[in-house]
Amino acid sequence: MNKENNLSYNTLEVITVIACFIILGICMGIGSVDIPLKDAMTIIGGKIFGTSIPDDLAATTSILWTIRLPRAITAFLVGGALALSGAIMQSVLQNPLASSYTLGVSSGASLGASIIIVTQFTIPLLGSFLLPVFGFAFGFATVILVLVIASKFDSTLHSNTVILIGMVVSLFTNAVMTLVSSFARAHSQQLLLWQMGSFSGKRWYHIQILLPLCIFGLIVTICYARSMDIISFGDEQAYAMGVNVRKSKRNLLLLAALLTGVSVCFSGTIGFVDLIAPHAVRIVFGASHKRVVPMSFFVGGAFMALCDMIARTAVESELPVGAVTGVIGAPFFIWLYLRGRKDK
Structure with missing residues (x-):
């Protein structure tokens, strides 16, 4: 019976991954200029394998390979x-409504970015990476601050303590960012766009940074899958089963901060994805993190790509991606949550 269940889950995983890549392909093809699948495959094959690309696809190649594909x-x-x-975060904090923003990563990164935008501070060596680097540094520093303060109150880093300190620090950084925005109204539009998120202008060098970090995060998280399963049952039981809860929580929270900080600094603040994807995956695939971790990555990626496609095609002027994820994500998450309660 277990073998049959594992086989069905494995089949469902393969189907899900294929569906996610199909969605990604659709997002590449749809836009102000629709690109047929045949032309897209010709262009991608030509770029990857060095085969010839017909001259009549020159304009399409520029749109697909330079703009739409990296985005x-x-x-x-x-x-x-x-x-x-x-x-x-949902595993470590034992809360299905927890997200990486609970620890203030988003607000910290936004504060760092807003300071750079307002002061117009520059470091020639970093160039266009100045904003992402400062956004990530502030977001990561915020998490370190939360963990340090939480450890002073509770050496075991109990979930409630971490959440409470995270909310306090997040509210504080949001208040500071509001003050910064109030004293720099000339930059309010740029700050608003950052806070709502956008993938406009993304190029291949952004992928060269994101891809290794995503692969690293995925592999490390899978290695912690068993510990995450045990921690989900409570700190006391995890200790009894030989898991170093404090060390595991610290490492996993820092990893979550790294993933969120890097994401926020390249796209701005985008909510609901980190809530919706893991919750939806748990409903379909169960609670085992061996399946939840990789499936969350692919489902979250497909959802974000789909929202970005809607953001750039729904109206003539591009919509903020964060607004699209919010409009789609909020009712969808409520439906998922209510469905999960009914199943119990």
Whole structure:
């Protein structure tokens, strides 16, 4: 019976991954200029394998390879990273409504970015990476601050303590960012766009940074899958089963902060993905993190790519991606949550 269940789950996993890549392909093809699948395959094959691309596809090649393909892949990777960090947070904090933003990663990164935008501070060596680097640094520093303060109150890093300290620090950084925005109204539009998220202007060098980090995060999280399963039952039981709860929680929270910080600094603040994807995956695949972790990455990536496609095609002027994820994600998450309660 177990073998049959594992086989059905494995089949469902394969189907899900294929469906996610199909969605990514659709997102690449649809836009102000629709690109047929045959032309897209010709262009991608030509770029990868060095085969000739017909001259009549020159304009299409520029649109697909230079603009649309890196943007769609970046959205997929950011969505996957956010969903992965959400799965970690929900497990470590033993709360299905927890997300990586609970620890203030988003607000910290936004504060760092807003300071750079307002002060116009520059470091020639970093160039266009200045904003992402400062956003990530502030977001990661916020999490370190939360863990340090939480450890002073509770050496075991109990979930309630971490959540409470995280909310306090997040509210504080949001208040500071509001003050910064109030004193720099000339930059309010740029700050608003950052806070709502966008993948406009993403290129291949963004993927070269995101892809290794996503692969690293996915592999490390899978290695912690068993510990995450045990921690989900409570700290006391985890200790009894030989898991170093404090060390595991610290490492997993820092990993979640890394994934969220990198995602936020390249796309701005985008919510709901880290809540929706892991929750939906648990309903379909069960609670085992051996399946939840990789499936959350692919489902989150596909969802983000789909939302980005809607953001750039729904109206003539591009919509913020965060607004789309919120409009789609909020009712969808409520439906998922109510369905999960009924199943119990």
